[in-house]
Amino acid sequence: MKNLISQLLAEAVSILQNQGVLPSDITPSIQVETARDKSHGDFASNLAMMLAKPARMKPRDLAEQLVAALPQNAAVAEVSIAGPGFINFFQARDWLAAQLQKALDAPQLNVPQAAPAKRVVVDYSSPNLAKEMHVGHLRSTIIGDAVARVLEFLGHQVIRQNHVGDWGTQFGMLLAYLEENSVAAEAELGDLENFYRQAKKRFDESEEFANRAREQVVQLQAGDPQCLALWNRFNSISLGHCQAIYDRLGVSLTPADVRGESAYNDQLADVVDSLQQAGLLTESDGARCVFLDEFKTSEDKPLPVIVQKAGGGYLYATTDLAAMRYRHQVLQADRVLYFVDQRQALHFQQVFAVARKAGFVAQDMQLEHMGFGTMNGADGKPFKTRDGGTVKLIDLLNEAEQRAYQLVAQKNPELDTGELQQIARAVGIGAVKYADLSKHRSSDYNFNFEQMLSFEGNTAPYLMYAYTRVASVFRKIDRNMSQLDDLAPLVLQEAAEVDLAAHLAQFGGLLEYVAREGTPHSLCHYLYELAGRFSSFYENCPILAAAEPAQRDSRLRLAALTGRTLQQGLNLLGITTLERM
């Protein structure tokens, strides 16, 4: 609606320009806002006030001219002028009702498919395989997944890339440990965290072990078959752990999406050569670096991107450059999104700039670091176990489900254990995911079980419950939310109906925004608002007890679209809805 109104206003502006009322050399940026006070209109624009000066006119006079020049449109019922020169628009209710009817009838809630569709690489999760996934990996995994789903829903071609850290010096230590004690180590591999700790302990206590670890790295990098076999063994176990977490979280990553750092090994020398040829390379203390003018320390010293160490080893940045080239040349991406901790912002700015300078990517390929803030403990301090260790993601999810089980069992004493477990799983995992997704992507937040499992406020249980409320209306009359053909049409009468309808009509536009900005929190916000508007509707407008059958039918349609939008929205966040809870 806002876009439409902006277009209408733009047309009015160009008409006035042709008539010589407005100077022809201005291209105004047109703002349309949702009106807070709906008594004057649903939307408002301050365009006349913005243009009054360059037009040398009184804002109100200009507003009148603009309104007179405004093309007719079925979506707009009435236009008026208020205050110093605001132009107010009333949405046409019959038009709105027709939009919702289309959403009910068409596939995918009639959300338009992106044109043109893009090939979008989404780099997410990407843990380092030396350790088990811990709480620090939650955000990169679920935020990236939600955005990938939204992009796909809008018709983009999404290529998931799990750029795991499966290469590097820490592997020498793990391999040396695997080799030293293959039987015990095999058993300990079940607990990667402990395995890592044991290996580290050996590394620290024995000089001889440490030397062997260093040798292992050299041999591994030289392609020694035995080292490679051990390394493969380690990685497959480690990736198995990751996959178990993905499945448990309901994240859409599969083993086929894994293309880790090691996949670029054979391209790293060439990356450095190409940088050399492009004249971008400088040697500094034996290391090979790229210095770009735009990157300086706070003391104005040049800040290098190191691509090869003095000893010949390659770095994180080198791999990322190779990956970017691959994503351009082989995957032919139009857009690459990186869901990685905000603290890596400088790294990405630098490698993006280097890749562009070196011509590793097309000039119009979009490279976007979708940074996220840190998840802290409930007290705002770093999230740690009682003895100060890192919290494993698996333990966190187990606790969430246990807590959810208790809550659900209290609420539904009549359900059997199997059913309770199923509900607890959906609620527990949904709560953890939603609590994270609903926070502004780039801010830090405090992880709090009590809050996220509350049935009130902007939480998964609240939204999942809102969905079951809709579902129960349809259960009562033994109907399916998706089959309403025999019902009377949708007619919007009460204010609560119009409010709900106007919000429902914004779903497609909102998803486009989420796809562009990479912000699942805006979708959460949208759904929370939707649930709230449904509540007011539900309280003010009896559905099954409506005064007339036609009214009942219309409200059933509105409720059905709400239910289906809630379900679709939660699914895009990777959260399962339940028919009852």
Ligand code: ARG
């Ligand atoms: N493995 C890295 C880490 O744990 C994240 C990798 C993100 N992706 C990338 N292409 N750099 O910090």
